Amino acid sequence: MKAFAVAVIAAIGLGLAAAYVMDSNRVLAYQAFSTSGARVSHPGTNLVGPQWSGDIPMPSGHKPHGA
Amino acid sequence: MRRGLTLFRTIVVAAALAASAPAMAQQTKDGLNPTGQNPTADSVNEEFLFKQDPKIVGRVTIPDGKAASLIQPQGRDYRAFRESWLPWIGGLAVLGAIALLAGFYLWRGRIKLERGxxxxxxxxxxxTFERVTHWMTSSCFIILxxxxxxxxFGKRLLAPVIGPDAFAVVSxxxxxAHIYLAWPFMLGIALMFVVxxxxxxxxxxxxxxxKAGGGLIGNGHPHAERFNAGQKMVFWMxxxxxxxxxxxxxxMxxxxxxxxxxxMQVMQVxxxxxxxxxxxxxxxxxxIGSVGMEGAYDAMGSGKVDLGWARSHHDxxxxxxxGKVDHGTRRPVRPVPAE
Structure with a gap:
């Protein structure tokens, strides 16, 4: 019975510790996926490209959103 | 003069309409383009896009790139599994296990402690450490x-009973509890593996x-070390x-x-x-550790089991x-009144 009580206390203690650590490092979706202002494209580019052709040059190694 | 000008304008408009009428009639007569082309057939459609990629992805400039996924057909399969198959599979597994155990109990009864x-x-x-590890993992397992x-099953079985508000709070x-108690559970699994x-x-x-049926079939007990094959199966499971x-x-x-x-959907499945x-x-x-076998619970309860039980099941x-006692590496077995 003593072992069971110690085990339950340990489980609750570890659970609370996990809750504290996770909540301390958690970024809510509305924080993680929001911007401070409107942004229509990546810096230095626009939605239609410099020639208005839809051909948008990307910096080397850049992966577009959703790809 | 003014009336003549108005009449002239009317005639010009009427002539223009009369000239354009045959062309309009050709386009709408049977819904087909007179040139034989079907612009809709040549346009990009869903089928064409799925040949390029298993999901249709657009382009977004918000930080959440996942929002660019417009259509993901596998999501329909996942939803069908989640809402249709899983409740049946889960219900059959859990209730089936309970039914089998109840049937086994009725057939075999409680395995009694043999006096010797x-x-x-x-x-x-x-x-103590082994029992604390076991109970920590098992208590977390029950909550999980x-x-x-x-x-x-909550929205199907619990919500209709306690109401939506209480169900929301409980859930x-x-x-x-599910997310936070997962951590001591994972620790317990790791400790049990090592120990x-x-x-x-x-x-x-x-x-x-x-081959001897674990002693459940026939008379006598097959030889076993600290853990028999059934317990080893539980361990590896x-x-x-x-x-x-x-x-x-x-x-997740x-x-x-x-x-x-x-x-993510595969992980949930x-x-x-x-x-x-x-x-x-x-x-x-x-x-088997409680009602199924007399004396088995003591192993995780007090940690000490009846020596006769131990000789029967783990000779x-x-x-x-x-042997350890004989070599002085273990405390001797002490007679303790049975509980």
């Missing part, structure tokens, strides 16, 4: 199981134990399923870190399927323990 010359003496089977089943706290691995390596004795549940659970606690939306089978298996473990282990 060693009855009344006690031998230490599990130390109930809160996990609530994900599947919220159940979700917190009990050396006693759970399968060997030839286990095969003989299985707990380690294997526990690891799988931990990996898939971590993928940290969503989209290592996988995309399809991977694997997690839920293993979860219900895990619960069914542990129900059998709980049965080779008892011989080894007594």
């Amino acid at each position: 010359p060693d009855s009344g003496k006690k031998i230490l089977r599990f130390g 199981s109930l809160s996990g089943l609530n994900y599947i 919220q706290y159940a979700k917190y 009990w691995l050396k006693d759970n390596i399968p060997n030839r004795i286990d095969w003989h134990w299985i 707990v380690v294997g399923f526990g690891t799988a549940m931990s990996v898939t659970g971590l993928m 606690i940290f969503p989209f870190v290592l996988t995309d939306i399809t991977g 694997v997690h839920s399927l293993i979860g219900v089978v895990f619960i069914a298996g542990i129900l059998a473990h709980i049965y 080779l282990w008892v011989e080894k323990e007594i």
Whole structure:
């Protein structure tokens, strides 16, 4: 019975510790996926490209959103 | 003069309409373009896009790149599994296990403690650390199981009984418990693996134990070391399923870190399927460790078991323990009044 009580206390203690650590490092979706202002494209580019052709040059190694 | 000008304008407009009427009639006569072309057929459609990629992805400039996924057909399969198949699979697994155990109990009854010359003496089977590890993992497992089943059956079984508001509160706290108690559970799985691995390596004795039906069929008890083949199966089930549940659970606690939306759905399918089978298996473990066998609970209760029980079910282990006493590496077996 003593072992069971110690085990339950340990489980609750570890659970609370996990809750504290996770909540301390958690970024809510509305924080993680929001911007401070409107942004229509990546810096230095626009939605239609410099020639208005839809051909948008990307910096080397850049992966577009959703790809 | 003015009337003449108005009449002239009217005639010009009427002539223009008359000239354009045949062309309009040609286009709309049977719905086909007179040139024979069908612009709609040549346009990009859903089927064409799915030949390029399993999902249709657009382009977004908000920080959440996942929002670019417009259509992901696998999501329909996942939803069908989640809402149609899983409740049936889970219900059959859990209720089926309970029914089988109830039937076994009615057939076999409780396995009684056999009285013998060693009855009344006690031998230490599990130390304090082992029992704390077991109970920490098992108490977390029970909470994880109930809160996990609530994900599947809560809205179907619990919500109609307690109402939507109470169900929302219960589910919220159940979700917190599920996520936070997963950590001591994972720790417990790791500790059990380290502590009990050396006693759970399968060997030839286990095969003989299985062929003898574990002593459930016929008379007598097959030889067994510290853990018999049935207990070793439980150990490897707990380690294997526990690891799988931990990996898939971590993928859901940290969503989209290592996988995309399809991977997340696969993780949930694997997690839920293993979860219900895990619960069914542990129900059998709980049965045989409590009502199914007299004297078995003491092993995890007080840690000490009846020596006669130990000789019956784990004779080779008892011989080894007594050998340790003879060599002075273990405390002697003390006669303790049976509880």
